[in-house]
Amino acid sequence: MDFAYTAEQEALRREVRQFIKDNVTPEVADETNPETASERPRGTGPAAAALYKRIYERGWLGITYPKAYGGQGGDRLTQYIVEEEFTRAGINITLGGSGAPAIMAAGTEEQKQFYIPRLIKREVSFCLGFTEPHAGADLANLRCSAVRDGDDYVINGQKMYTSAAHMSTHIYLMARTDRNAAKHDGISIFLFPMDTPGITVRPLWTIQNNPTAPAGTTYGNSRTNETFFDDVRIHKSCLLGEENKGWRVGSMGLNLDRVGAARYLISVRRDEDIVNWVKRNKFDGFAPGQNPAIRDKIAEMWIEAQVCRLMTMRSMSIVERGGKFTYEGSAEKVWAPEHGVRISEAITQMLGPYGSLLRTSPHAIEDGVFAHNVMGSFQSGINHGSVQVMRDQVARRGLELPSSRRPKKVEAK
């Protein structure tokens, strides 16, 4: 067992770091940061667009996707190394969620040929239309309907927390196609453009918007959305996978999207930020690193971060070898966000009262980035599958514990 990187992989890391040093200007970093770019869709500013074109030309977008679909046919560790470096620089080079892996797994040849190259070139982007206001943490409670009408489906209903709806070209929507089936059956997935008539986007502003989080904040978004569908008519070719089998496709896509660096890195970056800050700064002439309690806490958090890293490596290894991947992504999705909360809270404790000041305070440290991270960190434990749901998946799929049973109704005597 060798955990070291090869000489080629180390050379790639140096190459990416040099590229970032040469190309990621302050203007680009501001445009690509989801918090500071709240009034301008992420990655669509001219500097960011030019940067992504250069990254694409270097072959660093869609590394693990087949060459036939515009990818590089590369391995996941190469993707991980590149993604790790860009994430540290605040540049998101992922393909934006579970749409791409689901299309590769369940899409028709036409869907793969259309979507995958465009996702890699960032000409197409998906928002995720899964959550609904009344459904709670159980996605299978969804009610948004898609009714077959000739060669079309007609969609009516609404979605909640469609975070990228205001900046995406397409939606990856889960809707109910059979009202009489059991709740996990009768669900289908559709892919279609956001300019289809009948789609309405209503902004929801989050805690991160007042004041807007500064550059360098790695959790949460300033804006999410409600999305409404009024008689939205789409062609049957928008269906992904089989009709009424969407639950399986959606779950698989979500699980595969959890493999990789991004979810682990947003937490680990916090560890790196505080270590660097403690090394560089002093409180009233006193270096924080001289405080044994601070050293102890930083070491504890660093060890937790290594657990994130090793879990990610294991997931990538399983998927790379074509192994059975069922609960491992769920375990990562518990550990990484909860570590993110712990490290964010620990940092504010280390910084004392200054650690809670947002960017509007003249006394805020690092423009308030650490305080903003505390607020945003809680989102990552909820979105994309709450940690409670993830733990349930680990228990059932990983440890083979039985599913919950509803208690029998107690009849009044």
Next chain:
Amino acid sequence: MAKCPVCQGAVDEAAAKAQTGMTPGGAKEVDPTMGTRQFHDGTWYYFDSLDCRNKFTRNPDGYLQGSA
């Protein structure tokens, strides 16, 4: 003009659905201060605020039957 099932306030459905902008992807955007709505049992219900909508979501039958 609709009536909010929670606070009984007036909600202008047309204003809640009126286009105020367009996303770069081409979807219609609306003014969030004009209210929101929820699709429940095949009908759209209108609310003057997200707060009211959230209350309704927790107990829709109670609000529709006037027992909430």
